Amino acid sequence: MTTAANTPDAERTRDDLGRLRPDLVADYEAALPGARAAVLGRLWGAIGREPLPGLGNRSTRGGRLTVTLAGGGTLTGPAAATAPFAETAPGPAAGRSAGPDAGGDAGPGPLLDSPDGPVGDPVRVARIAGWPDRFRAELANSVANLALARANAFPTPTLKQLAADPEGLATAEQSVVDGHPIHPGCRTRTGMSTEEVLAYAPEHRTIVELAEVRVPEDRWYGEGPPILMVHPWQRDHVLDRHPELRPTGRTRPARPLMSLRTLAPVGRRSQHVKTAVDVQMTSAVRTVSPAAVRNGPVVSVLLHTLATDLPGLTVLRETFAGAVLVDGEPSRSLAYLAREAPRQAPGEVVLPLAALAQPALQRDAVGTGFGGDPVAFLTALARTVLPPLLVMLHRGVALEAHGQNTLVALVDGVPTRLLYRDLGGVRISPARLRRHGFTLGVPELHGDLGTDDPDALRTKLLAAAVSGALAEQIAVLTRTHDVAPDLLWGSVAAVARDTYARLGTGDTAGLFGPTLPLKATTAMRLAADPLDDVWTHLDNPMAGLR
Numbered sequence: 001m002t003t004a005a006n007t008p009d010a011e012r013t014r015d016d017l018g019r020l021r022p023d024l025v026a027d028y029e030a031a032l033p034g035a036r037a038a039v040l041g042r043l044w045g046a047i048g049r050e051p052l053p054g055l056g057n058r059s060t061r062g063g064r065l066t067v068t069l070a071g072g073g074t075l076t077g078p079a080a081a082t083a084p085f086a087e088t089a090p091g092p093a094a095g096r097s098a099g100p101d102a103g104g105d106a107g108p109g110p111l112l113d114s115p116d117g118p119v120g121d122p123v124r125v126a127r128i129a130g131w132p133d134r135f136r137a138e139l140a141n142s143v144a145n146l147a148l149a150r151a152n153a154f155p156t157p158t159l160k161q162l163a164a165d166p167e168g169l170a171t172a173e174q175s176v177v178d179g180h181p182i183h184p185g186c187r188t189r190t191g192m193s194t195e196e197v198l199a200y201a202p203e204h205r206t207i208v209e210l211a212e213v214r215v216p217e218d219r220w221y222g223e224g225p226p227i228l229m230v231h232p233w234q235r236d237h238v239l240d241r242h243p244e245l246r247p248t249g250r251t252r253p254a255r256p257l258m259s260l261r262t263l264a265p266v267g268r269r270s271q272h273v274k275t276a277v278d279v280q281m282t283s284a285v286r287t288v289s290p291a292a293v294r295n296g297p298v299v300s301v302l303l304h305t306l307a308t309d310l311p312g313l314t315v316l317r318e319t320f321a322g323a324v325l326v327d328g329e330p331s332r333s334l335a336y337l338a339r340e341a342p343r344q345a346p347g348e349v350v351l352p353l354a355a356l357a358q359p360a361l362q363r364d365a366v367g368t369g370f371g372g373d374p375v376a377f378l379t380a381l382a383r384t385v386l387p388p389l390l391v392m393l394h395r396g397v398a399l400e401a402h403g404q405n406t407l408v409a410l411v412d413g414v415p416t417r418l419l420y421r422d423l424g425g426v427r428i429s430p431a432r433l434r435r436h437g438f439t440l441g442v443p444e445l446h447g448d449l450g451t452d453d454p455d456a457l458r459t460k461l462l463a464a465a466v467s468g469a470l471a472e473q474i475a476v477l478t479r480t481h482d483v484a485p486d487l488l489w490g491s492v493a494a495v496a497r498d499t500y501a502r503l504g505t506g507d508t509a510g511l512f513g514p515t516l517p518l519k520a521t522t523a524m525r526l527a528a529d530p531l532d533d534v535w536t537h538l539d540n541p542m543a544g545l546r
Contacts (some may be wrong), residue, residue, distance in 0.1 A: 007190045009140035013148060016194035027151035033120070034088070035147035039139060040122040041088040043184040046522035047075060047129075048082025050536045053526055054130045071130050084182050084467070084518060084538070085475035122184060131526060138188045138280070138525070145187035148194070149177045149203040156360040159368060159413060162349045169342060169407075170255040170264045172351035174202045176358065181403070181472055183282045183521040189260075190280035192233070200233055202256040209251040210263055210273060211235045216244055221293065221330045222322030229322075229336045231261055231275040238278060238333055245324065245334070258352060258404050261286045264341065271319075274337040274422075283525045287332035291447030292424050293321040294330070296337050298443040299423050306395055306438070313388035316340040316421040342407060342419050349410045350419065353385075353469045354403030356410075359480050362473070366481065369413025374481040377413075379491040381473060384408055384415040386492070387499045389465055394505045396432030398457040400425030402464040403472060427451050427460045458510035459517045459535060466492070466511065467518040467538060485541065493545035512546035515539060 008016060010032055017025050046052060048065055056068035065079040080086060122139045156175050162168035179186035189197055198204050213228040213235075220226035227248070230239065239245055254263035254273065261277040276287040296318030303315040320338040323330030342350045356362055362377075370376040385408070389401055399405075399420050407419040430442045431452040451457065474488045493512070500508050515537035523534045 006193050007137055007141045008144055008194050009137070010144045010147065013144040013194050017148075020195055020198065021152075024148070024151050028147055031147040031150040032143070035143045035150060036120055036122065037088040038146060038178065039143050039184050039186065040120065040125060041081060041086065042180075042182055042186060043122045043125060043139070043522065044077055045082045045084060045086060045182060046184065046520070047125075048079070049084075049518075049538065050520040050523045051534065052129075052523050069129060073128070075125070075128070083475075085472050087479065135526060138185050138190060141190060142185045142188040144194075145189060145197055145201070146178060148197065149179075149187060149201070152198075152204055153177045154205065156358055159349050159361065159364045159410060162351065163347055166269065167255065167264065167266070168344060169350050170257060172349070172355045172361075173258045174205045174255065175361075176258055176352075176355050177203050179203075180282050180521070181354070181357070182518075183525075185282045185521075185525060188280065188282060191237075192279050196233060200231075200256060201260055202258055207253050207255055207266065208232050208263065210254045210265065210275070212248040212250045212252075213239065214246045214248050215324050219244065219325045220322065221325050222320065224320055224322060227322075228324060228334060229273050229275060229338075230334075231263070231277050233277050233279065234275065234333070242324070242334065258354065259286070262339075269344075270341055272339045272341045272421075274318075274339060276333050276335050278333055283521060283530045288321075288323070288335035288337060289332050289424070289447065290323070290330040290335075291449070292337065293323045293335050294446045295449060296321045296423055299426070299428070299445070299449065302428070302443060303392075303397060303423070303426075306392060306397060306433075307388070310388045310391060312384060312417050313392070314342070314417065314419045316342065316419060318423060339421060342409075344409075347411060348416075350407055351410070352404055353406050353408060353473065356408065357403060357472045357476050359476055362476055363480055365410060365413040365415075366477075367413070369410070372481075374477045374483045375487050375491055378473065378477060378488045379495065381408070381415045382470065382492045382495040384418050385465065385470065386495050388418055389461060390496065390499045390505075390507070391503065393457060393461050393507055394432075394503050395436045396429040396438070396457075398427040398429075398460040400427075400460055400464045401469060403469045406465070406469055425460070425464075427457050429454075429457055432457075454507070455510075458507055460533075462510055463517040463519050463535060467516045489541040490545065493542040496542070497546065508546055512542055512544070513540060514543050516542075 017028055047067055054070045058067050060079045063079055064076055066074050066076045068074050123136045126136045157171055162172055165171050200208055209232055211230045213230050215226040215228050217226050253266040256263055262272055262274045264272050278285055300317035304317055307313045307315050316339055318337050318339045323335035344350050366374055366377045405422045408415045409417045428449050429452045433442055474485055478485050496511055517535045518538055520534040520536040524530050
């Protein structure tokens with residue numbers, strides 16, 4: 001399924017385009033240097049801040065970071081470029097020979113120098129660091145797919161266009177070209193051919209046919225009829241091993257959202273469908289776990305109840321989950337979830353924070369809603385995002401509110417409400433729920449959702465919402481509006497102080513302490529189990545602002 005044999009690198013993608021889309025070849029070749037630089041920039045950021053294997057001491061002098069390698073030699077580059085969400089910049093220089101393939105690729109600045117010359121390819125950096133072939137193949141595929149996305153990109157829609165679009169959310173999500181903002185596997189799709197990426201990836205603004213498959217009743221897990229909704233990639237690559245599963249012949253046209261495997265059926269704006277796709281995207285193979293199937297509907301009821309008195313927060317419920325039983329257990333490869341879709345009022349735009357972080361859309365919101373004042377925009381955004389998340393944490397639920405899971409509604413550029421989707425990454429504290437008077441009973445939690453560890457709860461929320469989603473908004477604002485980041489972080493701190501003044505919670509130490517957590521995505525990918533959370537810690541720009 002997810003094999004490197006069907007994971008094209010830049011050269012193979014170019015050859016595929018010559019057959020599939022010759023009109024894109026020239027733009028693809030022009031996009032390759034920038035794609036290499038973008039992936040290497042993400043990798044250099046991880047080298048500078050994450051606990052990666054094969055790395056030794058780090059030292060900074062004169063704005064240059066030097067990292068020693070366990071196998072000998074060093075990597076040296078601009079320290080500022082290791083900050084999350086940093087712009088691509090001339091980067092690391094190798095302090096030893098990288099061998100016969102150490103030559104660089106022309107691009108926006110030599111990102112790695114060695115005695116054999118400049119190197120600008122993240123795959124070669126990974127080889128110098130001694131990381132495995134599979135990881136190098138993932139980086140090569142990420143470069144190829146990122147270049148392809150940029151070559152086939154359309155202009156970013158305006159807020160006015162999105163407000164007038166009945167499927168504006170899908171349009172906004174499909175406008176996100178570069179993928180994960182700090183993961184070097186931002187566009188990795190291990191196991192997908194170039195043709196399949198063009199057919200199924202959201203950045204190519206495609207429509208796919210969601211298939212219905214009939215399941216024998218004694219093999220079905222779920223309360224509804226035994227019909228499995230199957231992504232077309234999964235239909236073509238997995239179903240042939242299960243002859244007892246019979247396609248009904250009925251399909252639903254649907255638009256892939258940012259995650260690729262979650263689909264918005266065309267003309268049915270009340271529901272989204274999260275499917276299983278046995279393809280590795282960023283760090284994980286995107287199946288639907290038995291825990292997700294069991295947790296989704298019952299946890300949805302819990303979170304909806306907890307948020308009932310928070311008018312600024314809508315938790316998009318997972319209303320149904322179904323799976324095929326294999327050896328008595330729900331199969332992660334043959335499962336799906338149905339989720340509520342956001343309701344978009346007239347004149348309203350609903351979009352993920354990751355889409356709002358695109359410079360064109362963010363600039364549109366700042367100009368339309370705030371007369372070009374970035375501090376006023378960020379303050380309003382923080383007032384929309386932080387209070388409901390901190391209240392939910394106080395009550396016992398840490399939402400993994402990163403840029404893809406967290407949506408905001410805008411009216412004339414002004415943030416008005418928060419929406420949250422995808423319950424697989426939340427953490428729930430039964431003890432906090434009981435302490436705050438939740439009397440309906442805590443459902444049985446499967447997998448790793450349940451914890452009473454306050455540090456685990458705070459880390460899950462703060463790494464996603466503050467070090468992730470809000471920090472990305474701030475990084476983009478500082479570049480596009482020439483505003484000091486301290487001013488922006490000060491507005492976030494003020495919103496948090498006001499919220500904590502009402503709550504009187506002990507969680508303030510996590511938000512105003514000396515460091516903030518951030519998920520170490522590259523370390524997770526290089527670990528034995530890429531699904532186990534690994535964290536790094538960054539200097540907190542709000543330290544001392546309590």
